[in-house]
Amino acid sequence: MNEARPILSVAAMRDAEAAAPCGLTELMERAGRGLAEATCRFAGPMPALILCGPGNNGGDGYVAARCLAERGIAVRVAALGEPTSDLARAARQHWEGPVERVENCSPAPVLIDCLFGTGLKRGLDPSLHERLLSLAQESHLAVAADLPSGVDADSGALLSPIPDYHLTVAFGALKPAHRLMPAMTQMGRVVVANIGIEADRRWFEIGTPALPAVRPDAHKYSRGLVHCLAGEMPGAMALSASAAARSGAGYVRVSTSRPIAGLPRSVVEVGDARLDDPRIGCILVGPGLGHLPQLLTLALTSNRPKVIDAEAISLVGDPARLRGQDAILTPHAGEFERLFGTLSGSKADQALAAAEASGAVIVFKGADTLVAAPDGRLGFAPPAPAWLATAGTGDVLAGMIAALRARGMAAFDAACAGVWLHGRAAEHAGPDMIADDLLEHL
Numbered sequence: 001m002n003e004a005r006p007i008l009s010v011a012a013m014r015d016a017e018a019a020a021p022c023g024l025t026e027l028m029e030r031a032g033r034g035l036a037e038a039t040c041r042f043a044g045p046m047p048a049l050i051l052c053g054p055g056n057n058g059g060d061g062y063v064a065a066r067c068l069a070e071r072g073i074a075v076r077v078a079a080l081g082e083p084t085s086d087l088a089r090a091a092r093q094h095w096e097g098p099v100e101r102v103e104n105c106s107p108a109p110v111l112i113d114c115l116f117g118t119g120l121k122r123g124l125d126p127s128l129h130e131r132l133l134s135l136a137q138e139s140h141l142a143v144a145a146d147l148p149s150g151v152d153a154d155s156g157a158l159l160s161p162i163p164d165y166h167l168t169v170a171f172g173a174l175k176p177a178h179r180l181m182p183a184m185t186q187m188g189r190v191v192v193a194n195i196g197i198e199a200d201r202r203w204f205e206i207g208t209p210a211l212p213a214v215r216p217d218a219h220k221y222s223r224g225l226v227h228c229l230a231g232e233m234p235g236a237m238a239l240s241a242s243a244a245a246r247s248g249a250g251y252v253r254v255s256t257s258r259p260i261a262g263l264p265r266s267v268v269e270v271g272d273a274r275l276d277d278p279r280i281g282c283i284l285v286g287p288g289l290g291h292l293p294q295l296l297t298l299a300l301t302s303n304r305p306k307v308i309d310a311e312a313i314s315l316v317g318d319p320a321r322l323r324g325q326d327a328i329l330t331p332h333a334g335e336f337e338r339l340f341g342t343l344s345g346s347k348a349d350q351a352l353a354a355a356e357a358s359g360a361v362i363v364f365k366g367a368d369t370l371v372a373a374p375d376g377r378l379g380f381a382p383p384a385p386a387w388l389a390t391a392g393t394g395d396v397l398a399g400m401i402a403a404l405r406a407r408g409m410a411a412f413d414a415a416c417a418g419v420w421l422h423g424r425a426a427e428h429a430g431p432d433m434i435a436d437d438l439l440e441h442l
């Protein structure tokens, strides 16, 4: 089972580094050694060129150079100038080889970018980022130390253009940018080098979920009853309800005013919407809702847990209306903005602010889906296939999360588990999938 990997902001990383019992010099030694080890495993014994910046990211580069040379690898170092931090100066002194200039060094089969890491504050000068792009272009493999130089570690924004890397070696923990757009798509394989820091785990990469077992004495209601409120376009709810049934709910029922095509026969259609039924484990409202705000109001009058998706999100109007509700919201960027307005900060900041304002668990969807809890926990989805970008996949996700919630998982855990399973189902379904196909892979 994949353990959830912690994700640290720049500030949290600095705190963790400062608290490390081994001291900063040893941390840099471990980071550089980890970089050399990961590069060797990935690239084999090919000659390497390490670009060193002025700060501690550059310091890691000098350590890695020494470690690669000790392994017999032909390694050269090129720097922007003399190091400016004490740690990096010390690392530089222990590198016995020559140091070339980044401006005029020749390329090598393996390029290792140790120019800037978490300390990057602004984009690289155009001449420098062009140099980085051309050296990467002339290499076979490009490796980023901690982060590609040009990426804002907390937001995933590109402060200046970066090449496509084949490998990124994160030190101590992932940073938000490793799992946020647009930066995450250019990092290649992302591995974490353990440097022995103690990481706060409130932010993490969502790992393989632990799903509740089906008890030997289970009956259909104890496995979870999902009640779906179908709206004007019931096809969307057919996808959601099918996904809920396939995600282990014991009973899925849909209230609808007209028959719905495409529902599995095991999903029960009912004419009324009795939401005071204490057996309901989760209500689902939103997919295919259309302009039926009364269905959202109905859902909000029930004290049962609920998943609010699609049009229902836009109909909420005021996030404060959700206070005291046991709700999970699953907005994409448009729906998010319609309910919460334009929030400042990174996608992580925005997701957390929305969770706090509404008291709900927020699944902020996209290529970089986040799950935020009002108490500050934040799950970052592992990369999922871009072929999820097809109509109806969000309806499937909403049904999956509703089922997991009905099965008794806590709201935040159900949302994280649903997001993880959705991504893996898409991997199994393959690039030609449509949303309906996902159902066969749940």
Ligand SMILES: NC(=O)C1=CN([C@@H]2O[C@H](COP(=O)(O)OP(=O)(O)OC[C@H]3O[C@@H](n4cnc5c(N)ncnc54)[C@H](OP(=O)(O)O)[C@@H]3O)[C@@H](O)[C@H]2O)[C@@H](O)CC1
Pocket (backbone or CB within 6 Å): 017, 024, 027, 028, 029, 031, 032, 053, 054, 055, 056, 057, 058, 059, 060, 084, 085, 115, 116, 117, 118, 119, 120, 121, 122, 123, 124, 125, 145, 146, 147, 171, 195
């Ligand atoms: N702390 C630790 O114990 C450990 C840290 N570790 C490593 O340290 C990295 C963080 O190191 P860091 O904080 O020194 O920042 P780093 O990314 O090297 O850059 C800062 C330098 O760049 C400069 N600068 C910034 N932007 C610039 C630009 N656009 N163009 C030009 N210059 C620019 C900036 O100058 P300033 O703007 O401040 O004048 C400053 O000189 C981290 O990612 C990890 O690799 C590991 O070894 C584990 C132990």
Ligand SMILES: Nc1ncnc2c1ncn2[C@@H]1O[C@H](COP(=O)(O)OP(=O)(O)O)[C@@H](O)[C@H]1O
Pocket (backbone or CB within 6 Å): 310, 332, 365, 366, 367, 368, 369, 384, 385, 386, 387, 388, 389, 390, 391, 392, 393, 394, 395, 396, 397, 422
């Ligand atoms: N480029 C992408 N890479 C990975 N996942 C994506 C991408 N685009 C969309 N998704 C996922 O696909 C789903 C789309 O949901 P949504 O936007 O609500 O679509 P719909 O309303 O058509 O069902 C979400 O789970 C989202 O995270």
Ligand SMILES: [K+]
Pocket (backbone or CB within 6 Å): 057, 113, 114, 115, 116, 117, 144, 145, 146, 147, 148, 149
């Ligand atoms: K770097």
